[in-house]
């Protein structure tokens with residue numbers, strides 16, 4: 448059986464890498480692109496054409512499902528559209544595989560309930576790279592013993608959201624194993640707003656955006672007289688592709704929605 452995939456975000460950096468990776472897999476096929484422009488046109492080698500030489504582009508979910516019956520929605524778009532895309536996919540029995548960052552914990556909970564009610568398999572993977580998932584798991588493991596934590600995430604300067612999805616997921620995994628508490632001095636004052644970063648249950652998150660970077664994260668765990676640093680670097684987008692392909696296969700055999708690639712690795 449060929450796994451039929453609709454790709455949202457096909458013209459983007461991750462979308463382009465996903466097309467290249469999926470095109471190499473015999474039993475997977477991108478049958479349509481979901482976009483907000485170019486209705487009636489076609490995507491070929493990431494350029495738009497008006498003749499039928501590539502992937503048809505649809506600008507609405509309703510139109511898309513009238514023409515193609517995909518098994519999976521792969522969403523690599525933006526924080527503004529991912530919720531609606533996922534909602535529509537689940538409603539129409541299409542399994543979502545989502546790499547897009549920017550969903551809130553609340554939105555993730557709502558989508559999880561919706562998918563589970565309808566028994567639709569799905570995954571929200573803030574990071575598809577195996578190394579990044581291990582970095583998050585090791586951080587949560589260490590946080591049970593070293594509970595004062597600062598996360599420093601660094602990305603390319605075209606990224607629209609902060610903190611990154613990976614940093615939010617790391618914080619969520621750490622929140623599950625440590626008590627919320629004020630870190631450092633209770634009387635601490637910021638003389639410049641934002642100097643101490645974002646605060647999640649006392650944990651700090653700092654977001655760096657610079658040209659030349661791709662995706663990097665350090666988790667700093669401190670205790671009296673010592674510091675444990677866990678670091679992961681993505682140097683190119685090919686590191687995300689094995690996770691993308693693994694997730695596409697996995698959602699076909701599950702009936703619930705999971706948050707985090709670690710749920711399907713083990």
Ligand SMILES: NC(=O)C1=CN([C@@H]2O[C@H](COP(=O)(O)OP(=O)(O)OC[C@H]3O[C@@H](n4cnc5c(N)ncnc54)[C@H](OP(=O)(O)O)[C@@H]3O)[C@@H](O)[C@H]2O)C=CC1
Pocket residue numbers: 455456457458459460461462481482483523524525526528545546547548549572573574575576612687
């Ligand atoms: N989970 C993971 O491992 C990874 C996740 N990501 C995440 O994936 C997402 C995409 O990243 P990246 O490829 O770098 O970003 P890009 O900006 O390169 O790609 C996003 C694409 O989505 C398009 N888009 C915008 N609105 C819509 C819409 N309504 N329907 C369909 N497409 C739309 C954009 O078009 P236009 O430019 O015309 O607006 C753009 O081409 C981000 O949220 C990022 O954080 C990134 C890397 C790894």
Ligand SMILES: O=C(O)C1=N[C@H](C(=O)O)C[C@H](O)C1
Pocket residue numbers: 548573574575602603606610611612613614661662663
């Ligand atoms: O925008 C990116 O590039 C990335 N986004 C994801 C995130 O927000 O964590 C994953 C990875 O860090 C690359």
